[in-house]
Amino acid sequence: MPIVYPRKTAMPCLDPQERRRSWDEVAEGYTVERAIAEARRCLSCQDPVCEQGCPVNVPIRDFVRHVALGDFGGAAAAIRRRNLLPAICGRVCPVEHQCELRCVLFPHQEPVGIGRLERFVADWERSHGSGGETAAPQVWRAQKIAIVGSGPAGLTVASDLAQLGYPVTIFEALHAFGGVLRYGIPQYRLPKEIVDEDVEHLRALGVEFVRDVIIGKTVTIEQLIDEFGYSAVFVGTGAGSPVFLNIPGENLKGIYSANEFLTRVNLMHAYSFPEYDTPIRRPRRAAIIGAGDTAMDAARCSVRLGAAEAHIVYRRSEREKGARAEDYERAREEGVIFDWLTLPKRFTGDENGWVRGLECIRTELGEPDESGRRRPVPVPGSEFTMEADVVVIALGTNPNPLVPKTTHGLDIDRHGCIVADPRTGATSREGVYAGGDIVTGAATVILAMGAGRRAATAIHEYLQQRAAERRP
Amino acid sequence: MDTTARIIEKRDLTDVTKLFVVHAPLVARNAAPGQFVILRVTENGERIPISITDFSRAAGTITIVVQQVGRTTALVNALQVGDEFLDFAGPLGQEVPLPETGHAALIGGGFGTGAVFPLARKLRSRGVRVSCIVGARTRDLVILADLLATESDEVHVCTDDGSLGYHGLVTGRLEELLDAGAGFTDCYAVGPMPMMRAVASATRRRGLPAMVSLDPLMVDGTGMCGGCRVSVGGKSVFACVDGPFFDAHQVDFDDADARLTTYGEQERIACELAGLVRR
Numbered sequence: 060m061p062i063v064y065p066r067k068t069a070m071p072c073l074d075p076q077e078r079r080r081s082w083d084e085v086a087e088g089y090t091v092e093r094a095i096a097e098a099r100r101c102l103s104c105q106d107p108v109c110e111q112g113c114p115v116n117v118p119i120r121d122f123v124r125h126v127a128l129g130d131f132g133g134a135a136a137a138i139r140r141r142n143l144l145p146a147i148c149g150r151v152c153p154v155e156h157q158c159e160l161r162c163v164l165f166p167h168q169e170p171v172g173i174g175r176l177e178r179f180v181a182d183w184e185r186s187h188g189s190g191g192e193t194a195a196p197q198v199w200r201a202q203k204i205a206i207v208g209s210g211p212a213g214l215t216v217a218s219d220l221a222q223l224g225y226p227v228t229i230f231e232a233l234h235a236f237g238g239v240l241r242y243g244i245p246q247y248r249l250p251k252e253i254v255d256e257d258v259e260h261l262r263a264l265g266v267e268f269v270r271d272v273i274i275g276k277t278v279t280i281e282q283l284i285d286e287f288g289y290s291a292v293f294v295g296t297g298a299g300s301p302v303f304l305n306i307p308g309e310n311l312k313g314i315y316s317a318n319e320f321l322t323r324v325n326l327m328h329a330y331s332f333p334e335y336d337t338p339i340r341r342p343r344r345a346a347i348i349g350a351g352d353t354a355m356d357a358a359r360c361s362v363r364l365g366a367a368e369a370h371i372v373y374r375r376s377e378r379e380k381g382a383r384a385e386d387y388e389r390a391r392e393e394g395v396i397f398d399w400l401t402l403p404k405r406f407t408g409d410e411n412g413w414v415r416g417l418e419c420i421r422t423e424l425g426e427p428d429e430s431g432r433r434r435p436v437p438v439p440g441s442e443f444t445m446e447a448d449v450v451v452i453a454l455g456t457n458p459n460p461l462v463p464k465t466t467h468g469l470d471i472d473r474h475g476c477i478v479a480d481p482r483t484g485a486t487s488r489e490g491v492y493a494g495g496d497i498v499t500g501a502a503t504v505i506l507a508m509g510a511g512r513r514a515a516t517a518i519h520e521y522l523q524q525r526a527a528e529r530r531p
Numbered sequence: 532m533d534t535t536a537r538i539i540e541k542r543d544l545t546d547v548t549k550l551f552v553v554h555a556p557l558v559a560r561n562a563a564p565g566q567f568v569i570l571r572v573t574e575n576g577e578r579i580p581i582s583i584t585d586f587s588r589a590a591g592t593i594t595i596v597v598q599q600v601g602r603t604t605a606l607v608n609a610l611q612v613g614d615e616f617l618d619f620a621g622p623l624g625q626e627v628p629l630p631e632t633g634h635a636a637l638i639g640g641g642f643g644t645g646a647v648f649p650l651a652r653k654l655r656s657r658g659v660r661v662s663c664i665v666g667a668r669t670r671d672l673v674i675l676a677d678l679l680a681t682e683s684d685e686v687h688v689c690t691d692d693g694s695l696g697y698h699g700l701v702t703g704r705l706e707e708l709l710d711a712g713a714g715f716t717d718c719y720a721v722g723p724m725p726m727m728r729a730v731a732s733a734t735r736r737r738g739l740p741a742m743v744s745l746d747p748l749m750v751d752g753t754g755m756c757g758g759c760r761v762s763v764g765g766k767s768v769f770a771c772v773d774g775p776f777f778d779a780h781q782v783d784f785d786d787a788d789a790r791l792t793t794y795g796e797q798e799r800i801a802c803e804l805a806g807l808v809r810r
Contacts, residue, residue, distance in 0.1 A: 278532075
């Protein structure tokens with residue numbers, strides 16, 4: 060029985076002051092010694108309940124055991140049985156709500172740092188040149204599969220079906236692949252080189268990547284099936300449509316949706332203007348509306364773009380925030396200021412149409428609303444003004460309407476999400492499957508990957524059945 | 532799937548305005564009047580939206596007209612026949628709603644002149660009478676009147692300095708034609724913001740339904756960023772997925788105008804570094 064230390068082994072990070080001006084990755088990852096020390100905290104439970112918390116059922120106990128023994132190659136092989144994108148998941152999974160939440164050490168001690176260990180193993184594998192090597196498929200199949208969107212759901216479906224021997228094409232509307240991993244999550248949290256490598260691994264598996272094709276515009280789903288000969292389609296187009304506050308002054312210059320702000324920074328490299336052509340307004344005093352992961356990203360990007368002050372403005376309290384614990388902590392370390400219980404009422408501008416500030420009112424929490432969180436109630440007479448030269452609205456996103464609007468016979472719910480069977484991803488149209496945020500509304504990378512995994516299995520079954528029906 | 536977009540013809544319309552015929556069959560196959568493309572020319576480059584001036588599904592071509600205003604448009608205009616665009620995505624936006632009958636006034640100003648051409652062709656194919664009104668500062672800047680003439684019942688040229696055709700603005704000619712009993716039932720305008728604003732106010736005064744094609748700043752062009760939001764009828768809409776054509780009488784032009792100037796300072800820097808005169 061090993062001695063179990065009550066706290067997770069610390070992961071070295073860049074100094075917060077240094078971070079404020081650097082786009083380098085903040086968390087430097089475990090060393091070999093630290094990884095082994097952390098893996099030894101695992102009790103190797105008979106019944107590894109942590110694995111039930113993982114949407115793709117990574118064999119956590121096995122891989123952690125390999126790490127504890129110093130067999131990192133074995134650990135990598137174990138992870139890859141269930142997860143083809145571990146370097147990404149090890150960085151962006153909300154582990155405290157998933158695997159680590161179920162760790163038996165918790166809550167008496169800190170849970171095993173499963174996310175950190177997954178990242179360590181993936182990085183070890185990448186630096187030892189064996190990242191993503193997968194055996195060539197045993198069978199080559201004829202039925203072509205189209206995947207719409209190259210985000211986490213689409214990449215997972217592509218990887219699973221390519222390994223089964225299907226010709227797979229991924230269609231991406233933008234000029235670079237990865238979806239939210241590319242345009243949404245900043246470099247300091249997920250270096251884009253990792254996304255590039257994962258895309259290259261899939262290419263090596265035979266997956267065809269096609270950029271600049273907007274399914275629903277350039278080619279419709281019907282055309283993919285009827286004219287281009289695809290036997291099945293997976294729709295993983297994400298929750299791309301930004302939500303605004305719909306309060307006066309929202310069209311002033313300097314007010315961005317989080318999608319626009321982060322896309323300019325991450326996809327278009329606006330922080331390197333004029334070396335890169337896409338501009339962005341560099342904030343002196345930024346106000347970010349919202350307190351989820353995306354809001355933390357926007358606040359921390361604002362700091363790196365040179366903001367003297369970056370404020371998170373949230374109508375509820377710290378308790379109700381949606382952000383991952385780690386990112387919230389990092390944002391605090393980097394000097395982000397949190398204005399809880401604050402509701403923006405309108406934006407004010409100067410004579411040239413630039414945003415100058417927000418008129419806000421304080422709130423207090425009342426009874427829980429339909430989301431189960433306590434409803435913010437404005438406090439009369441508590442109005443005040445806050446200065447800001449850049450405002451980022453990070454209140455979430457709606458499903459991208461392009462595919463639902465242009466595909467006949469696809470059932471859509473009242474939120475605009477595609478209706479899909481949660482077990483299979485099957486939609487109301489035969490041969491068309493969907494998963495990720497386009498089905499659930501804005502959620503997480505790993506949930507999208509879990510949906511992709513289930514859809515891939517279902518697509519394989521469907522196509523085998525169809526092939527069997529055709530045989531005399 | 533082949534997404535290459537190769538230039539097969541280039542024409543100088545003015546010193547700073549070029550026409551490109553681009554072989555892009557995938558974009559051409561679903562193109563419709565009123566839509567646009569987003570293109571990119573260098574790895575570090577920005578994404579810019581450009582109206583579709585003409586398309587042929589049979590030939591697999593998209594025709595665009597690009598006026599040099601800053602660094603990216605200068606890079607585009609330096610491309611030659613045989614060159615490929617790095618990215619050429621589309622067709623984007625909604626097809627413009629067009630009437631089945633009547634007499635349409637199509638107004639084109641500056642580099643936007645050509646963008647009314649697909650509307651003219653579609654209207655004529657329905658038997659709608661088409662009158663084009665084309666405006667420019669001076670005679671050397673009048674473009675594509677010959678192209679429009681091929682799909683119009685009449686083309687009226689206007690110049691600010693009177694060097695060709697009607698002496699004055701397109702709206703002056705529009706009102707003159709209305710007074711002469713042209714009997715327009717619809718109006719569509721594409722061009723610089725002040726021109727479209729003037730068309731909106733003239734047609735509102737005369738009770739003529741009108742649509743304008745807005746050209747705000749965009750990043751993705753697929754409804755993701757919301758940077759192209761404009762206020763139409765008091766509601767915020769996205770030009771890329773809800774437009775680009777909107778009811779001219781409902782558009783908040785002050786709002787749209789102001790947002791266009793967001794990156795004036797950065798555009799100045801980019802032009803200076805590239806040794807360009809910003810227009």
